[in-house]
Amino acid sequence: MPPTGYKVAFPMLSGDGSRTGFRGVSLGGRIVYGALDDARCGYGRRHGSPARGCDCGFYCLHSASEAQELTCATDCRDAVILQVSVLGAYTRYERGIRYARQRVRNVRVGPCRCGHPAQAFVRTETGLPGWRSLRGTCAACAAGLRLFPLTEFARLAGDWVNVTTDAPVRPADRRDEVLPQLAAEAALIQARLDQFQERLAELNWPPAPEEK
Ligand SMILES: [Zn+2]
Ligand SMILES: [Zn+2]
Known part of the structure; x- marks a missing residue:
């Protein structure tokens, strides 16, 4: 069994709406990765990642609650918590793992800004070239906005990806x-x-x- 870890990331939707992905926080903030992907160097260096002498690579924490704590930071409040399988080469540290390849298994969407459980995603004002950031929202707060269903996010991410919220996601959004x-x-x-x-x-x- 590959090791399991937890991390925070921003859910992303491609400009044409055909793909979903995740943008890392801190070092990985300029890179969007898919639900099954290889780590790339956050500094744009031409080496496999992780590499000796560079701190790039995928990172995750051993505990879901530690990842949850990261979402308390103001700039991470729209981040989701990913449960990942660590694939490929990895180094285990006291609190987490640094590694080469990952499979995102579960995407946990935190509450809407009003405190109610998220029911869908909405597009935010931020993004990267070709990608728009999404954030979780309840239906009431998103009145009049174009919703992006959580199930659609999961479907585009990969058929092994689950999306959950603090309340159970209903079969049909x-x-x-x-x-x-x-x-x-x-x-x-x-x-x-x-x-x-x-x-x-x-x-x-x-x-x-x-x-x-
Ligand atoms: Zn690097
Ligand atoms: Zn709300």
């Missing part, structure tokens, strides 16, 4: 859009049915049972 629509349709059908029954009553239908 579209429920919020679909429910009012269904309710409206049901009301319409009910109204037609009432009309229909009224008409039948006018025509004395159903007939009273015949007397023998």
Whole structure:
């Protein structure tokens, strides 16, 4: 079993909306990586990563709660917590691991800025060339904004990727859009049915049972 670790990252959506990825914090802040990817040198040096004499490479912590603490920092409040499998060469330290290749298994989206559990992503004002940052939001705070479903994020990331929130993610993020629509349709059908029954009553239908 490859080692498991936890880290924080910013969820990203490609400009054309066809790919999702993650932007690192600190040294990895200029690089967007996929859910299965190799580390690249954060300084742009031409060597495999990690390398001797350079501090680049993927990093993760052993504990989810330590990663969670990092999201308290103001500039990391929109970051998500990744659970990753460490692949390839790695060095184990007291608090974490530095390594060459990783597979993101779970993306945990923290609460909306209002404190309610996130229900979807929205695009933020920040990004990198070709990539836009996303952040978790509840439906109420995102009223009028274009939502990017959490399940869609997971689907584009890779079929092994799970997205979770502090509240369980509902099977369909579209429920919020679909429910009012269904309710409206049901009301319409009910109204037609009432009309229909009224008409039948006018025509004395159903007939009273015949007397023998
Ligand atoms: Zn390097
Ligand atoms: Zn909110």
